[in-house]
Amino acid sequence: MLARIYQPSKTAMSSGTAKTKHWVLEFAPRTAREIDPLMGWTSSSDTQTQVQLTFDTLDAAKAYAKEHGITVVQFAPNKRKPNIRPRGYAENFAVDRKGAWTH
Template sequence: MAARIFQRSKNAMQSGKATAGEWILQFESHRAHTPDPLTGWSGGGDTQSQVTLSFPTEEAARAYAERNAIPYHLVPASERKLKLQSYADNFK
């Protein structure tokens, strides 16, 4: 089962950056999600796709995947874009 390795982004609902630097290894689902006939919620029987492992660095996540023979693809980290402006810029 393939996995993807990506860097967790900052939570948009909070200003803190506590888990923003972590690298995540997440298994991909190979089955389609089907709606439940009773509730209408989408779900699947693949419990492996619910597994999420966190690592402090990209190299640690790659080493884990290679050590356990897990095929993976790496999603490169995106650059943060800072928009620096002052309060006076609102009145230009």
């Protein structure tokens, strides 16, 4: 069995980093997807592709895979530097602003 271990990235709809701290073990598909001739829907008989296991640490995910004889491919996360302003959002409404109000 082949699986991949990765740390999910943040969603495009959110600026927060919720649900990006854990690690996910996801199984690779064994068979290709098939197109249903009648309806045109895509289907597969492989149910392992529906399984996603989450772990708090990378070591826990690797230990689980080793214990169950799963061959894994690990993907390193692409971390972004946080964009933190010194005074944050409240800086827009500060009474001691140096520049002119532009809004």
